[in-house]
Amino acid sequence: MNRILLVEDHERLARLVCTGLAGAGIAADVVHRIDAAWSALQQVDYGALVLDRGLPDGDGLLLLQRLRGAGSPIPCLVLTARDALADRVAGLDSGADDYLPKPFAMDELVARVRALLRRQKELEPLDPGHGDLRLVPSDGLLQCGDQSVQLPASEMQLMLLLARKGGETVRRTALEAAAWGLTEAVTPGALDVAVHRLRRKLSALGSRLRIVNVRGLGYALRDEEKQVAE
Incomplete structure (x- = not known):
């Protein structure tokens, strides 16, 4: 089963997303803060990152910028209620691979995460x-x-x-x-x-x-x- 990291502080939404992804064969670990996400990413080689912006300890883009600054290529989908053009541009400029505004259809989220996981597999060696x-x-x-x-x-x-x-x-x-x-x-x-x-x-x-x-x-x-x- 593929495994991703979901950074989302809304617990009910996080549970719904995890259930939807699990139905598609994608396991998700959930954290609610930037510092917890950074720690998790140092421990586990995740296939993708689904990242909320409005987190208790800051804008999720700060985590993404830190990851890109450290050379991490992990595919990232920014999932947020901030849907203004300037917000989407900021997310992509920070290193996001995709941007999905809330509310969203679960089928679309699953499809986008699958696309990120396929992209990650293309980057990995086939026979380490x-x-x-x-x-x-x-x-x-x-x-x-x-x-x-x-x-x-x-x-x-x-x-x-x-x-x-x-x-x-x-x-x-x-x-x-x-x-x-x-x-x-x-x-x-x-x-x-x-x-x-x-x-x-x-x-x-x-x-x-x-x-x-x-x-x-x-x-x-x-x-x-x-x-x-x-």
Whole structure:
């Protein structure tokens, strides 16, 4: 399931949007403030951002400007009651990819978010790899040589994050957020169970890579042969 971040302080509207998106196979984490949104975006690799402007701690465009200033390419839909031409121009100039005024039709919002997610997939590499592995997120495949195995969405997100860190330790909280988002309840031990399953799959594929437990911190994806050589 695709996952986006919704920044909206109107709780009833946020629930309605989440329900509409879920019906289209799009999961959404919800935050109500700019500072919470910035924190969430540092933890989870979201496919898109749906951003309200009138937030308790300021104009949502301040968040968007900060993201663009930091080089973030995340597709963003500004969702707001401010529908004057000057407001739309300000949103687009701040780095928004789309702008939808309230009130809106849920079908249109879903269609626009889908378009953003397609755009994001076009920007991403089709086969991010690490060591002797290749991951194909669009097909949910983990490959090694001529062998492959299907991964559920949570395990794919874990592998993508570990691979992108190139052997660095990834904290447990970051891994849990990547796999299950910020709002989904994660049962104790769920991460360890998922890692155990991934380890078995890596072994079955004959990969040199191993998911290493860094005690008290998290996990890292490391090359067994390199470690022996060092």
